[in-house]
Amino acid sequence: MTTERIIDFLNTRRPDGPCLVVDLDVVRDNFTAFRRALPDSAIYYAVKANPSPEILRLLASMGSNFDAASVSEIEMALEAGATPDRISFxxxxxxxxxxxxxxxxxxxxxxxxxxxxxxxxxxxxxxxxxxxxxxxxxxxxxxxxxxxxxxxxxxxxxxxxxxxxxxxxxxxxxxxxxxxxxxxxxxxxxxxxxxxxxxxxxxxxxxxxxxxxxxxxxxxxxxxxxxxxxxxxxxxxxxxxxxxxxxxxxxxxxGRGMVGNAGVIKAEVVLVSRKADNDNLRWVYLDIGKFGGLAETMDEAIRYPIRTARDDDRFEPCVLAGPTCDSADVLYEKTPYPLPVSLTIGDEVLIEGTGAYTTTYSSVAFNGFEPLKSYVI
Amino acid sequence: MTTERIIDFLNTRRPDGPCLVVDLDVVRDNFTAFRRALPDSAIYYAVKANPSPEILRLLASMGSNFDAASVSEIEMALEAGATPDRISFxxxxxxxxxxxxxxxxxxxxxxxxxxxxxxxxxxxxxxxxxxxxxxxxxxxxxxxxxxxxxxxxxxxxxxxxxxxxxxxxxxxxxxxxxxxxxxxxxxxxxxxxxxxxxxxxxxxxxxxxxxxxxxxxxxxxxxxxxxxxxxxxxxxxxxxxxxxxxxxxxxxxxGRGMVGNAGVIKAEVVLVSRKADNDNLRWVYLDIGKFGGLAETMDEAIRYPIRTARDDDRFEPCVLAGPTCDSADVLYEKTPYPLPVSLTIGDEVLIEGTGAYTTTYSSVAFNGFEPLKSYVI
Incomplete structure (x- = not known):
C-alpha cells in the first residue's frame, strides 16, 4: 500500500519527525472507482476524513461534491473550487x-x-x-x-x-x-x-x-x-x-474509502524494552501515538498495517505505544502486534492506510509534541 | 468551583465559542497548599497538565520546579523563568x-x-x-x-x-x-x-x-x-x-492537583432532542466534546461537574455528546448525566474542574472546529 511515489518522497526529502504522506494518484483512482461502481450516485466527499487543500482541489476538479461538518469545512470546499450547490452541511x-x-x-x-x-x-x-x-x-x-x-x-x-x-x-x-x-x-x-x-x-x-x-x-x-x-x-x-x-x-x-489507502505515516522507534527480566512481551514505543494522529486505535478499533525494513526477520508480538507521558497512549496491547524481533531504537516504520482520520485528530500540543505534519504529493 | 473572577470575566468579555478560563489565584492557593502539606518535598509541576505561559510564570516565581515530557516543555519552563536545575525530563x-x-x-x-x-x-x-x-x-x-x-x-x-x-x-x-x-x-x-x-x-x-x-x-x-x-x-x-x-x-x-480546579470551560447547548417519540432519555449536544478538549471523558473516566443557569429546576438524566460528526464523540452515555429538564438550545453551561488535561488534548481541527481557546486570568 505504500506507493513508489511515497517511498521516493521519503527517501528524497527525509522529513524529520512523524509525518503523513498522501499520494494524490491513489485518491484519483479511488474517486474513479466510486464513480464507476455507483454511476448513478452523486459523490459527496466527507471533508472531515482529510481536509488537505490539495485533496479538496483534486476532488473538486474531478466533479466531486462535498459533505461538510462545519462552516469551516464549507469554506475549505468553496476555496477548493466547489460551488455551494455541491456542498451538503x-x-x-x-x-x-x-x-x-x-x-x-x-x-x-x-x-x-x-x-x-x-x-x-x-x-x-x-x-x-x-x-x-x-x-x-x-x-x-x-x-x-x-x-x-x-x-x-x-x-x-x-x-x-x-x-x-x-x-x-x-x-x-x-x-x-x-x-x-x-x-x-x-x-x-x-x-x-x-x-x-x-x-x-x-x-x-x-x-x-x-x-x-x-x-x-x-x-x-x-x-x-x-x-x-x-x-x-x-x-x-x-x-x-x-x-x-x-x-x-x-x-x-x-471519506475513509476515498483517502484511507492513499496515505502512509512515517514514524520512528523511540524505545524497545521489557518490563521485567522474565517478561516475554516487548514494548515498542513510537514517536506517534493516540494523541498525535492515531486516535482511531481507541479500543484497538482500527489495526493499521505496519512495515519496517526488517520484515524478512522473524516476528514476535509486542505492545505498541506512543511517545507521550499518558498511560492511555497505548496503541495495541489487548491484541499485541507482531513486529520483527530485530526491530530497534531509531528504526523507521511505515504505518499504512493512514490517509483518513489522522491529521485532524492530532492534538494541538499534548506533552509539547507538535501536531502530525502532512505532505500531499 | 467557578470563582467570582471567572464569572466576572465571562460576563464582561462574553467570549464566543467554547473556552477555558483559568483563575491564577486558585493555582497560587494550590501551590501553597502543596508546599504546606509536603514541606520537605520539592514540587515539580507536571507541565503537560496545562502549559499556559501565565501558569508556568506564576509557578516559577513561587519557586516551583518543573516535570517536562518533551524538549518543547523544557523550553517553555525555561522561558517562564525556571533555571535548568529546576527541570526534570x-x-x-x-x-x-x-x-x-x-x-x-x-x-x-x-x-x-x-x-x-x-x-x-x-x-x-x-x-x-x-x-x-x-x-x-x-x-x-x-x-x-x-x-x-x-x-x-x-x-x-x-x-x-x-x-x-x-x-x-x-x-x-x-x-x-x-x-x-x-x-x-x-x-x-x-x-x-x-x-x-x-x-x-x-x-x-x-x-x-x-x-x-x-x-x-x-x-x-x-x-x-x-x-x-x-x-x-x-x-x-x-x-x-x-x-x-x-x-x-x-x-x-x-499536575491535575495543581490546576484542575482552577479552570472552567464555558460551553453552549447546540441541540436537545430525543431519538424516538417513546425515548425517555434526552440527548444534549454541546459545542465541545471529546476531540475539543474533553478527552478525559474517554470510557467516561472523568466525570466533570456541570453548572447551568437552570440548576433550580428539576433534573433528569441525559446522554451528553459533543458537536463533531464522530459517533465516538459522546461524553456520558453508559451513566447518563443529570441536567435540568428545562435546559434548552443556546443555554450556556459551565464545565468545572477543567483546568488540567483539556487545552492540549484538543485536536487541531477535527471536523473543522477550532482548538479550545484558553484565557488565564
Missing part, C-alpha cells in the same frame, strides 16, 4: 448562527434528525432542502456508530412533516451503516426503512427525492475488503428491491 | 537527539525505566542524574495508569547499576500511583518497593538519594477528595515507616 448538530452563515455562503442542503434542528434551519436558512437521518444498525462495521446521529423512522416522518410545514423542502432520508463497513449487504435493511418513510410521506402529499446512502466504505487495513464494485452492485440491487423502477436520487459520502 | 521515552538537546539546555535529571534508555542518556547527556521508574499498582485511581511506564523493582536494580557503570549518577527511584488517586494510602506499598531498591543498591556501594513520589493528587470533580494535608500526612507516615530516620530527598509532580 451534513452535521445534524449545528448552531443556528452556523446555519445562517452556511445559508449566506449559498449552501442549500442540510442534515437534520430532530424537529428542534428543523426549526433552526427554517429560521436561518429559509427555503433550504433538508434530509433526515434515520437510525440504523451497524452490524459488520469496524468503527460502529453510536446512536448519536439519527432518529427512529417514525420520528423522521414528524421531522420531515414539520420541515414541509415550515416552508423547507423535505428532500430525503439519510442513514449511515457504520464506518469501515465490510458487509456489502448492510445497506439493504436501511433502504427498506427509507422506502417506508418515502411511502408514508407520499400519502401526505410530501414527495421525497433523495436517499443519502452515507459513508462506511472501507479501506484495506490488515484484512482484504470488498472492492467498490461489490458495494455498488449490492447497493443497486437493494435499491431496486425496495424502490422498484422508481429509484430516487442517491448520494454517497465516502 | 520526566518522560521515560525520549529520542536520543531530544536528550542531547535537553543536555545542551542544561537539564541534568532524567527519568528512565530501561537499560536501553540509560545507554542513550550516557551517550547524549554524560554525567546526568537518572531516576528509575518502578511499576506499582494503581488501585483507587480514577484514571489508572497502564503498565506503559516503569519496570519491575528487580529490573530497576539492573537499570540503575548500568547507569552507575556508564558514569551517570544513579539518583533515585520514581513511581506513580495513578492519576486522580483518591486513596491516601496508595503511596505506602510503592515506598516499600523503593526502600528495597535503595537497600539492594547500597549493598553494591551505590547510594541513591531521591524518591520521586510522582503525581496522582486529585482534583475535586463530583465527589469530595481528601485535602492536600491528608496526602502529606499519609505520605510522611509511609516514608517514616519504610525509611525510618533516613528519609531521602523527595519530589512530587502534581
Amino acid at each position: 451534513g452535521n445534524t448538530i449545528k448552531k443556528e448562527r452556523d446555519i445562517a452563515r452556511a445559508h449566506e455562503l449559498g449552501v442549500t442542503m442540510f442534515a437534520v434528525d430532530a424537529v428542534e434542528e428543523v426549526e433552526k434551519i427554517a429560521r436561518a436558512a429559509p427555503g433550504a432542502r433538508v434530509f433526515c437521518r434515520v437510525l440504523t444498525d451497524c452490524e459488520g462495521a469496524e468503527w460502529p456508530l453510536s446512536r448519536k446521529f439519527g432518529c427512529a423512522p417514525d420520528m423522521a416522518l414528524d421531522v420531515l412533516r414539520v420541515a414541509h410545514t415550515l416552508g423547507l423542502t423535505a428532500h430525503g432520508v439519510s442513514f449511515h451503516v457504520g464506518s469501515q463497513q465490510t458487509d456489502i449487504n448492510a445497506w439493504d435493511r436501511a433502504l427498506g426503512d427509507a422506502r417506508g418513510v418515502f411511502d408514508s410521506l407520499a400519502a401526505d402529499g410530501i414527495v421525497l427525492k433523495m436517499v443519502n446512502l452515507g459513508g462506511g466504505f472501507p479501506t484495506r487495513y490488515l484484512k482484504d475488503v470488498p472492492a467498490a464494485e461489490a458495494y455498488g452492485q449490492a447497493i443497486f440491487e437493494a435499491l431496486s428491491r425496495h424502490f422498484g423502477n422508481r429509484i430516487p436520487e442517491t448520494i454517497i459520502e465516502p | 520526566g518522560n521515560t521515552i525520549k529520542k536520543e537527539r531530544d536528550i542531547a538537546r535537553a543536555h545542551e539546555l542544561g537539564v541534568t535529571m532524567f527519568a528512565v525505566d530501561a537499560v536501553e534508555e540509560v545507554e542513550k542518556i550516557a551517550r547524549a547527556a554524560p554525567g546526568a542524574r537518572v531516576f528509575c521508574r518502578v511499576l506499582t499498582d494503581c488501585e483507587g485511581a480514577e484514571w489508572p495508569l497502564s503498565r506503559k511506564f516503569g519496570c519491575a523493582p528487580d529490573m530497576a536494580l539492573d537499570v540503575l547499576r548500568v547507569a552507575h557503570t556508564l558514569g551517570l549518577t544513579a539518583h533515585g527511584v520514581s513511581f506513580h500511583v495513578g492519576s486522580q488517586q483518591t486513596d491516601i494510602n496508595a503511596w505506602d506499598r510503592a515506598l516499600g518497593d523503593a526502600r528495597g531498591v535503595f537497600d539492594s543498591l547500597a549493598a553494591d556501594g551505590i547510594v541513591l538519594k531521591m524518591v520521586n513520589l510522582g503525581g496522582g493528587f486529585p482534583t475535586r470533580y463530583l465527589k469530595d477528595v481528601p485535602a492536600a494535608e491528608a496526602y502529606g500526612q499519609a505520605i510522611f507516615e509511609a516514608l517514616s515507616r519504610h525509611f525510618g530516620n533516613r528519609i531521602p530527598e523527595t519530589i512530587i509532580e502534581p
Whole structure:
C-alpha cells in the first residue's frame, strides 16, 4: 500500500519527525472507482476524513461534491473550487448562527434528525432542502456508530412533516451503516426503512427525492475488503428491491474509502524494552501515538498495517505505544502486534492506510509534541 | 468551583465559542497548599497538565520546579523563568537527539525505566542524574495508569547499576500511583518497593538519594477528595515507616492537583432532542466534546461537574455528546448525566474542574472546529 511515489518522497526529502504522506494518484483512482461502481450516485466527499487543500482541489476538479461538518469545512470546499450547490452541511448538530452563515455562503442542503434542528434551519436558512437521518444498525462495521446521529423512522416522518410545514423542502432520508463497513449487504435493511418513510410521506402529499446512502466504505487495513464494485452492485440491487423502477436520487459520502489507502505515516522507534527480566512481551514505543494522529486505535478499533525494513526477520508480538507521558497512549496491547524481533531504537516504520482520520485528530500540543505534519504529493 | 473572577470575566468579555478560563489565584492557593502539606518535598509541576505561559510564570516565581515530557516543555519552563536545575525530563521515552538537546539546555535529571534508555542518556547527556521508574499498582485511581511506564523493582536494580557503570549518577527511584488517586494510602506499598531498591543498591556501594513520589493528587470533580494535608500526612507516615530516620530527598509532580480546579470551560447547548417519540432519555449536544478538549471523558473516566443557569429546576438524566460528526464523540452515555429538564438550545453551561488535561488534548481541527481557546486570568 505504500506507493513508489511515497517511498521516493521519503527517501528524497527525509522529513524529520512523524509525518503523513498522501499520494494524490491513489485518491484519483479511488474517486474513479466510486464513480464507476455507483454511476448513478452523486459523490459527496466527507471533508472531515482529510481536509488537505490539495485533496479538496483534486476532488473538486474531478466533479466531486462535498459533505461538510462545519462552516469551516464549507469554506475549505468553496476555496477548493466547489460551488455551494455541491456542498451538503451534513452535521445534524449545528448552531443556528452556523446555519445562517452556511445559508449566506449559498449552501442549500442540510442534515437534520430532530424537529428542534428543523426549526433552526427554517429560521436561518429559509427555503433550504433538508434530509433526515434515520437510525440504523451497524452490524459488520469496524468503527460502529453510536446512536448519536439519527432518529427512529417514525420520528423522521414528524421531522420531515414539520420541515414541509415550515416552508423547507423535505428532500430525503439519510442513514449511515457504520464506518469501515465490510458487509456489502448492510445497506439493504436501511433502504427498506427509507422506502417506508418515502411511502408514508407520499400519502401526505410530501414527495421525497433523495436517499443519502452515507459513508462506511472501507479501506484495506490488515484484512482484504470488498472492492467498490461489490458495494455498488449490492447497493443497486437493494435499491431496486425496495424502490422498484422508481429509484430516487442517491448520494454517497465516502471519506475513509476515498483517502484511507492513499496515505502512509512515517514514524520512528523511540524505545524497545521489557518490563521485567522474565517478561516475554516487548514494548515498542513510537514517536506517534493516540494523541498525535492515531486516535482511531481507541479500543484497538482500527489495526493499521505496519512495515519496517526488517520484515524478512522473524516476528514476535509486542505492545505498541506512543511517545507521550499518558498511560492511555497505548496503541495495541489487548491484541499485541507482531513486529520483527530485530526491530530497534531509531528504526523507521511505515504505518499504512493512514490517509483518513489522522491529521485532524492530532492534538494541538499534548506533552509539547507538535501536531502530525502532512505532505500531499 | 467557578470563582467570582471567572464569572466576572465571562460576563464582561462574553467570549464566543467554547473556552477555558483559568483563575491564577486558585493555582497560587494550590501551590501553597502543596508546599504546606509536603514541606520537605520539592514540587515539580507536571507541565503537560496545562502549559499556559501565565501558569508556568506564576509557578516559577513561587519557586516551583518543573516535570517536562518533551524538549518543547523544557523550553517553555525555561522561558517562564525556571533555571535548568529546576527541570526534570520526566518522560521515560525520549529520542536520543531530544536528550542531547535537553543536555545542551542544561537539564541534568532524567527519568528512565530501561537499560536501553540509560545507554542513550550516557551517550547524549554524560554525567546526568537518572531516576528509575518502578511499576506499582494503581488501585483507587480514577484514571489508572497502564503498565506503559516503569519496570519491575528487580529490573530497576539492573537499570540503575548500568547507569552507575556508564558514569551517570544513579539518583533515585520514581513511581506513580495513578492519576486522580483518591486513596491516601496508595503511596505506602510503592515506598516499600523503593526502600528495597535503595537497600539492594547500597549493598553494591551505590547510594541513591531521591524518591520521586510522582503525581496522582486529585482534583475535586463530583465527589469530595481528601485535602492536600491528608496526602502529606499519609505520605510522611509511609516514608517514616519504610525509611525510618533516613528519609531521602523527595519530589512530587502534581499536575491535575495543581490546576484542575482552577479552570472552567464555558460551553453552549447546540441541540436537545430525543431519538424516538417513546425515548425517555434526552440527548444534549454541546459545542465541545471529546476531540475539543474533553478527552478525559474517554470510557467516561472523568466525570466533570456541570453548572447551568437552570440548576433550580428539576433534573433528569441525559446522554451528553459533543458537536463533531464522530459517533465516538459522546461524553456520558453508559451513566447518563443529570441536567435540568428545562435546559434548552443556546443555554450556556459551565464545565468545572477543567483546568488540567483539556487545552492540549484538543485536536487541531477535527471536523473543522477550532482548538479550545484558553484565557488565564
